[in-house]
Amino acid sequence: MQQFLQPTHLLDADDPQIRTFAERVTQGSRADIQKAVRIYYAVRDGWKYNPYNINLNPSAMRASVILHQEEGHCIDKAILMITLLRAVGIPARLCLAKVRNHIAAERITEAFGTDELTPHGYVEVWINARWVKATPAFNRELCEKMGVAPLDFDGQNDSVFQEFDQAGGQFMEYLEEYGCFADVPMDFIIDNMKAHYPRFFADRTEWTRETMLEAIAQGMN
Numbered sequence: 001m002q003q004f005l006q007p008t009h010l011l012d013a014d015d016p017q018i019r020t021f022a023e024r025v026t027q028g029s030r031a032d033i034q035k036a037v038r039i040y041y042a043v044r045d046g047w048k049y050n051p052y053n054i055n056l057n058p059s060a061m062r063a064s065v066i067l068h069q070e071e072g073h074c075i076d077k078a079i080l081m082i083t084l085l086r087a088v089g090i091p092a093r094l095c096l097a098k099v100r101n102h103i104a105a106e107r108i109t110e111a112f113g114t115d116e117l118t119p120h121g122y123v124e125v126w127i128n129a130r131w132v133k134a135t136p137a138f139n140r141e142l143c144e145k146m147g148v149a150p151l152d153f154d155g156q157n158d159s160v161f162q163e164f165d166q167a168g169g170q171f172m173e174y175l176e177e178y179g180c181f182a183d184v185p186m187d188f189i190i191d192n193m194k195a196h197y198p199r200f201f202a203d204r205t206e207w208t209r210e211t212m213l214e215a216i217a218q219g220m221n
Contacts, residue, residue: 075121
């Protein structure tokens with residue numbers, strides 16, 4: 001369990017500003033479940049969700065950097081939540097999956113060449129001797145704009161993407177689970193995106209990590 005508490009380069013839970021923010025958010029809470037719920041809502045609504053703002057440069061994906069941003073991709077927000085949890089002594093890990101989006105699907109398909117978003121990031125929190133899923137990606141303001149009830153988290157029940165919007169239409173569906181990780185698996189994330197978004201890489205026969213990062217920055221930001 002210790003590996004899910006340790007700071008890493010990207011999950012820099014020992015950063016002073018991360019610790020200060022986490023302590024402020026959880027002030028007055030004694031139980032881990034209360035702390036986890038408070039951190040969840042702080043991340044869910046404190047940073048706007050932007051699926052097109054993808055920056056895989058490690059210097060931009062550190063939690064202490066994301067802390068000072070106004071918005072983030074689902075992986076960014078998951079990184080921040082995990083790091084804040086670890087900063088207050090709660091084990092947490094990153095989970096990755098492939099999902100299909102049914103909201104604004106035309107725009108997403110135009111941008112990515114598919115309505116599948118991958119890898120999608122969410123969080124598992126160790127509370128009361130078991131892992132509980134939490135998905136802080138969609139902020140309340142965006143959910144209300146899209147006609148979807150905000151996804152709540154009580155620290156006891158799994159909280160994943162809503163299957164239906166408020167009108168009864170399909171919202172999100174999980175297609176594949178890739179697993180959970182103690183640290184951010186950058187190589188896996190890059191290889192996964194390269195495999196699923198060939199539009200960005202079709203005009204080159206050989207890709208290095210640097211050229212791929214450059215293409216993602218130009219095509220998805």
